[in-house]
Amino acid sequence: MAPFASDDPVALLLIDVQRGFDDPVYGERNNPEAETRIGELLSRWRETERPIVHVKHCSSEPDSPLRPDKPGNAFKSVGEPREGEQVVEKRVNGAFVGTNLESWLRERSIETIVCCGFTTDHCVSTTTRMAENRGFDPFVVADATATFEREGYDGRAFDAEATHQHALAHLREEFATILETDALLD
Template sequence: MVELPADAVLVCIDMQTGFDSPVYGERNNPDMESKVAELLATWRENERPVVHIRHDSQEPDSPLRSDKDGFAWKTEAVPEDGELVLTKNVNSGFIGTGLEEWLREHGYSTLVVCGLTTDHCVSTTTRMAENLGFDVYLVADATATFEREGVEGESFTADEMHRTALAHLNGEFAEVVVLADVFGDC
């Protein structure tokens, strides 16, 4: 079990319906949404701070554009009144959102990160959080990603991408944990 301060902030990244689009290919961790829902329920029950960040893509054909249906929240992660909602246009939840300022203004120093996608926005936000001096816990089973094509045309499964991204972050930018590790303290 990890020892989280009572004011550890749950940061839910890009929990948007647009990621259900077949354009992204095969995804790992089909239970990710239920894990995020469990985290949210526990945070809310314990009146801990929650931040929701979503992506407003600037790409014309992206399902994550604010003028597309895919911009909507997944039903498992709809923000509630009083929870901070931020919109980003790049991979990092810290760029152009006011997230760092809000965290510092409230004296928060520990983040618990979940959402989509492990190797893009989750990774970038996690890296920046650590670089800015925050303590970060990344919940591996409450994140997911998609298959990718390499620079030489090789294929990488979603699970390979997920595990590789977690390996890059663990111990350097975050402590990678699983849901059961987090629930021991809530």
């Protein structure tokens, strides 16, 4: 797998690949192919027996579809963990806060992580930034992430694709290498 050597310990982080993000409460989403790309990444990681981490958001917000007592907390079928794959449950946007993710990666001498999932501008971005700040080498797979339309502080609307692209631009070079699934798997 480019850009990694075949024996490099590179972990795939599937961030919040959960059914709750199908809820209409989130509004218009970009990248309807994200789940397909996530599935391709997950298949390759399983084929090559590289480390896989499934990150699950367990919201404490009263109306969130991602609450542990809601059906939306479940993983989407494309990201369903298999026996032996690490599952990390978080309560905030960053997967390193209040979890064992960092120690799990360090115990396995994993320095490089590949991030995909939901949403580009929230949990994917926060986890990626925190990874880089902790000395990891993060990659974000642009076509295996997605987000929703957002409203600015002044009421201005930002469509989902613009929000996605801006989030990737903010991560690029400063916090992560941004690439597409095909470039990673070729």
